[in-house]
Amino acid sequence: MKKVVKFGGSSLASAEQFKKVGDIIRADEGRRYVVPSAPGKRNSADTKVTDMLYDCYRTAVAGRDFKKKLQNIKARYQEIIDGLNLSLDLSPEFEKIAENFAAAAGEDYAASRGEYLNGIVMANYLGYTYIDSAEVICFDENGNFLADKTDEVLSERLKDLDNAVVPGFYGAKPDGSVKTFSRGGSDITGSIVAKAVHADIYENWTDVSGFLVTDPRIVKDPEVISTITYRELRELSYMGATVLHEDSIFPLRQEGIPIHVLNTNAPQDPGTMIVENTCSKPKFTITGIAGKKGFASITVEKSMMNTEIGFGRKVLGVFEDNNLSFEHMPSGIDTMTVFVHQNEFAEKEQQVIAGLHRAVQPDSIDLESDLALIAVVGRGMRRTRGTAGRIFSALAHAHVNVKMIDQGSSELNIIIGVENRDFETAIKAIYDIFVVAQI
Amino acid sequence: MKKVVKFGGSSLASAEQFKKVGDIIRADEGRRYVVPSAPGKRNSADTKVTDMLYDCYRTAVAGRDFKKKLQNIKARYQEIIDGLNLSLDLSPEFEKIAENFAAAAGEDYAASRGEYLNGIVMANYLGYTYIDSAEVICFDENGNFLADKTDEVLSERLKDLDNAVVPGFYGAKPDGSVKTFSRGGSDITGSIVAKAVHADIYENWTDVSGFLVTDPRIVKDPEVISTITYRELRELSYMGATVLHEDSIFPLRQEGIPIHVLNTNAPQDPGTMIVENTCSKPKFTITGIAGKKGFASITVEKSMMNTEIGFGRKVLGVFEDNNLSFEHMPSGIDTMTVFVHQNEFAEKEQQVIAGLHRAVQPDSIDLESDLALIAVVGRGMRRTRGTAGRIFSALAHAHVNVKMIDQGSSELNIIIGVENRDFETAIKAIYDIFVVAQI
Numbered sequence: 001m002k003k004v005v006k007f008g009g010s011s012l013a014s015a016e017q018f019k020k021v022g023d024i025i026r027a028d029e030g031r032r033y034v035v036p037s038a039p040g041k042r043n044s045a046d047t048k049v050t051d052m053l054y055d056c057y058r059t060a061v062a063g064r065d066f067k068k069k070l071q072n073i074k075a076r077y078q079e080i081i082d083g084l085n086l087s088l089d090l091s092p093e094f095e096k097i098a099e100n101f102a103a104a105a106g107e108d109y110a111a112s113r114g115e116y117l118n119g120i121v122m123a124n125y126l127g128y129t130y131i132d133s134a135e136v137i138c139f140d141e142n143g144n145f146l147a148d149k150t151d152e153v154l155s156e157r158l159k160d161l162d163n164a165v166v167p168g169f170y171g172a173k174p175d176g177s178v179k180t181f182s183r184g185g186s187d188i189t190g191s192i193v194a195k196a197v198h199a200d201i202y203e204n205w206t207d208v209s210g211f212l213v214t215d216p217r218i219v220k221d222p223e224v225i226s227t228i229t230y231r232e233l234r235e236l237s238y239m240g241a242t243v244l245h246e247d248s249i250f251p252l253r254q255e256g257i258p259i260h261v262l263n264t265n266a267p268q269d270p271g272t273m274i275v276e277n278t279c280s281k282p283k284f285t286i287t288g289i290a291g292k293k294g295f296a297s298i299t300v301e302k303s304m305m306n307t308e309i310g311f312g313r314k315v316l317g318v319f320e321d322n323n324l325s326f327e328h329m330p331s332g333i334d335t336m337t338v339f340v341h342q343n344e345f346a347e348k349e350q351q352v353i354a355g356l357h358r359a360v361q362p363d364s365i366d367l368e369s370d371l372a373l374i375a376v377v378g379r380g381m382r383r384t385r386g387t388a389g390r391i392f393s394a395l396a397h398a399h400v401n402v403k404m405i406d407q408g409s410s411e412l413n414i415i416i417g418v419e420n421r422d423f424e425t426a427i428k429a430i431y432d433i434f435v436v437a438q439i
Numbered sequence: 440m441k442k443v444v445k446f447g448g449s450s451l452a453s454a455e456q457f458k459k460v461g462d463i464i465r466a467d468e469g470r471r472y473v474v475p476s477a478p479g480k481r482n483s484a485d486t487k488v489t490d491m492l493y494d495c496y497r498t499a500v501a502g503r504d505f506k507k508k509l510q511n512i513k514a515r516y517q518e519i520i521d522g523l524n525l526s527l528d529l530s531p532e533f534e535k536i537a538e539n540f541a542a543a544a545g546e547d548y549a550a551s552r553g554e555y556l557n558g559i560v561m562a563n564y565l566g567y568t569y570i571d572s573a574e575v576i577c578f579d580e581n582g583n584f585l586a587d588k589t590d591e592v593l594s595e596r597l598k599d600l601d602n603a604v605v606p607g608f609y610g611a612k613p614d615g616s617v618k619t620f621s622r623g624g625s626d627i628t629g630s631i632v633a634k635a636v637h638a639d640i641y642e643n644w645t646d647v648s649g650f651l652v653t654d655p656r657i658v659k660d661p662e663v664i665s666t667i668t669y670r671e672l673r674e675l676s677y678m679g680a681t682v683l684h685e686d687s688i689f690p691l692r693q694e695g696i697p698i699h700v701l702n703t704n705a706p707q708d709p710g711t712m713i714v715e716n717t718c719s720k721p722k723f724t725i726t727g728i729a730g731k732k733g734f735a736s737i738t739v740e741k742s743m744m745n746t747e748i749g750f751g752r753k754v755l756g757v758f759e760d761n762n763l764s765f766e767h768m769p770s771g772i773d774t775m776t777v778f779v780h781q782n783e784f785a786e787k788e789q790q791v792i793a794g795l796h797r798a799v800q801p802d803s804i805d806l807e808s809d810l811a812l813i814a815v816v817g818r819g820m821r822r823t824r825g826t827a828g829r830i831f832s833a834l835a836h837a838h839v840n841v842k843m844i845d846q847g848s849s850e851l852n853i854i855i856g857v858e859n860r861d862f863e864t865a866i867k868a869i870y871d872i873f874v875v876a877q878i
Contacts, residue, residue: 235772238745250742299848303673303689306766310759316752325748330847331767332854333674333814337847368848375772386835388844393832396825405827405846405853408769408776409738409807414844415771 001030004199006168006190009040009048010207011264012118015083018125020264024205025126027267032163033197035190036122038114039076049076049114057110060101070098077117088124093117109178112170115186119167128163133189137171139179145171147192147251154196166193187248195251202252202259209263210272214289215241218424219431225287227273227280232287232377235413239290239375249274282380285387286434289427291374293420295327296342297404299366300356301335311360312336318355322348327373328406328415337404339417342369371403372423376430377413388414390433398429440469443638445607445629448479448487449646450703451557454522459703461523461564463644466706471602472636474629475561477553478515488515488553496549499540509537516556527563532556548617551609554625558606567602572628576610578618584610586631586690593635605632626687634690641691641698648702649711653728654680657863658870664726666712666719671726671816674852678814680729688713721819724826725873728866730813732859734766735781736843738805739795740774750799751775757794761787766812767845767854776843778856781808810842811862815869816852827853829872837868 007021025031039049056069074094081088097113116132123130136154138146150171158164168186170178181188187204194202210224211233228236230253237249252259259274305311312329315336319326327339345352353365381387388407391414395402404417418426446460464470478488495508513533520527536552555571562569575593577585589610597603607625609617620627626643633641649663650672667675669692676688691698698713744750751768754775758765766778784791792804820826827846830853834841843856857865 231773234742238772297848306677307764309762309764310755312765312768313752313755313759316749316755320749320752323748325746326751327745328770329751329768330845332845332847332852333677333816334670335847335851366848377772385838385840386832388841389828389830389832389835391828392830393825393828396828399824401824402827402846403848405844406769406771407841407844408771408774409736409805409842409856412774413771417848 001028001200002032002197003028003030003201003203004033004035004190004194004197005031005203005205006035006186007037007264008186008204008206009037009050011040011205012036012038012122013040013042013046015080017264018080018084018121020267021205022125024264024267030200031203033158033193033199034122034126034128034163034165035168035186035193036115036118036165037168037186038118039080049073049118050111052076053110053113054107057101057107061104066101067098070094070101077121080121084121084125086121086124088121090117090120093120106177108170108180112178112180115167115169119165123165126163126165128165129161131157131164131166133167133170134172134176134178136166137189137192139171139173141173141175143173143179145181150192151196154193158193158197181247185248191248191251194257195255198255199257202257204259204261205264206261207263207265208261209266209269210261211241211288213284213287213435214427214431218427222431223284223435224269225272226270226283227275227278228287229278229379230274230276231412232379233274235375235377236288236290239373239377240292241288241290282378284378284434284438285380285384286376286378286430287380288377289374289430290377291372291423291427293372293423294342295339295371295373295417296345296367296369297337297339297371297417298352298356299335299337299368300360300362301364301366302360302362303334305334305336305360314359315356318352318359321355322352324348324352328404328417330404330406339371339373339404342371368403370420372418372420372426374416374418374423374426374430375413376416379412381412381414391416391430394429394433395426398425400426400429440467440639441471441636442467442469442640442642443472443474443629443633443636444470444642444644445474445625446476446703447625447643447645448476448489450479450644451475451477451561452479452481452485454519456703457519457523457560457564459706460644463703463706464565469639470642472597472632472638473561473565473567473602473604474607474625474632475554475557475604476607476625477557478519488512488557489550491515492549492552493546496540496546500543505540506537509533509540516560519560523560523564525560525563527560529556529559532559545616547609547619551617551619554606554608558604562604565602565604567604568600570596570603570605572606572609573611573615573617575605576628576631578610578612580612580614582612582618584620589631590635593631597632597636620686624687630687630690633696634694637694638696641696643698643700644703645700646702646704647700648705648708649700650680650727652723652726652874653866653870657866661870662723662874663708664711665709665722666714666717667726668717668818669713669715670851671818672713674814674816675727675729678729678812678816679731680727721817723817723873723877724819724823725815725817725869726819727816728813728869729816730811730862730866732811732862733781734778734810734812734856735784735806735808736776736778736810736856737791737795738774738776738807739799739801740803740805741799741801742773744773744775744799753798754795757791757798760794761791763787763791767843767856769843769845778810778812778843781810807842809859811857811859811865813855813857813862813865813869814852815855818851820851820853830855830869833868833872834865837864839865839868
């Protein structure tokens, strides 16, 4: 088994956390490639090293004294080094950083030092080979990530190494200047490394024991999803669930590499396995519930619209002309409703209405705002009769007025429209009927 | 109260039926304008007079002897005249018809004689003024109905008449040649007359006591709908319910004239009232259930489609380019399903698939056929929570696999997709939960 293991910031915030990580890595010799983030918060009042770096760099660029701030950052690392009893001196690195900050080496450079330095500490602690990501993660001169070139350079570099530490979040342009992925991009590095070494599994170590069936701000202590498909994950993520960084999923999915989301603070927990496909029967009929507020609906009514070839295309054309993407378009008989993001729609409302009148001469146009969309997602719904019945009965009992229902032939998800104010109640009701009632 | 009363073929099939009609008209002096159809079947083995006329005319045009056939038609009328003890002799009319048939006056002329002659009998029986529709229902030289001109001519003609009989189904072109509406078009005449006289109500007398909640071939003795809105009627009719002739509803709706559907054989039954709008609480949550078999679905899947402005418009554009109208387009996340008529789609299947690949480069395209769509329609659904829950629970209990759900913001109907073979089971289950369970 060849594993790539990525650790998030909270897993590496202190020497104590580093020790947990060390134990985890040493417990499985397959864990050969390690992608660390920068040290995160040690407690809720703490500051992430990356934020300290941004702040320090801005001070430097403003021409003010930044030495004290850089010293504080160094102290964070020194605390970890001391706690791990390592004989590692980061002073030369910090001198170079001070020089580069003074020379305004760029925000990307500044932000990347958190991972860069943490990688050095990690490699030293584990006795693994250290690879500066600037040498192996390639961007073009405009800052666009070069997937193919990176794959080539990285596979070549890693192919004869038994193990390695590759810091997350950054790479470099052809001129050697550092370029970062968007925030949270350590997962992108992790997935790139996993692809390059053809890993059997990509382990994503965080501070939670996997993905939750729904938002813990809405449902207290929701259950953990044991297995989720890439597709389900993508659907939940699209609908607002906080999961992995979007871009980080696709390289792994391309290669069919499963992701295992695990908790550094509770490594015995089973976590969540993300797979391309699985025959495993899910524990609950539904895999997850996610949703977003802030939609508006535009209902166009016209007698006999169904017999008018091109009607739907013309309606959607009006939204496109106004550069609006639409989320759903449920239709009745003689009515067609288009759901859009309310904030995008607001300023274009009158142009859209006028455009619709010109394009399809509707009998009437109805607007509704402050709507929320909820996606109930699950591969198990396909083989379980009555899922829709249970959802809508639950919503009725919870006094939620269902404004829209959309379920296509895929049967992998049902989209439900409700009023914003019913959003939380609706999610709770659906969670209760499928999870609480089934435990 | 000014009423226009239209009687269907079965209400006028025999002298006995004519007497019922006479009693009905005389029971209410508001029933001043009568629109009769041609005599229908007296029993299930009988032939409608209109069909006898078609047959007779074709024999005439083929150059064969049609006198015997015409004699049989005359006998049908004579039986009615004798049964009503009228001193009316239709011989001159039949001589003229024989002449015109021999001169190949046209199928429209032939078909229209059933109503023409029945109007004469009716006017004679009631003592009402007879108006040949050829004089008042106007078509242009290409056979297109002239609504405005007809309204003008007809109102002028009727304005000083206390009562009149205007036979249904036909009118004439500027050269005087007869032109019929499509089959079943007596209702069109009725609604045109109602509009012209600004009737308070349009009574449609048939052989059923109103519209049924659902198809009696699927559910035995379904309940009668007491009040239905034009819109609900249109929706049920679109989804396959056999109701009024489509074109006949719009002139009445334009004028806000309610339609009362009544049974000649049971005039005491309350029948169905069709209205523009009503506050009356419906007896059941749902007003009606209708549906059609023979749909196919095309599911297009593509990651991140929702963020691609113009995606839906391009998908529908492909169907439009192939001259296909679509029925519904439910969407999930990353999937969009388009429902089309299977017979129209079959021959264009490969062009559509190729067109979709070119237009939107989907990750995959899935086809499914032999699907049915069911519409559950009802203004009462808006104020009743839990309608969707009850529908889908009922379908689950009936072991029906729900392939598609579509409900827009109008909340006046829910469209459900099932497999063809589940069609009847699904309709029965929905009927049972809303009607049988509620009686």
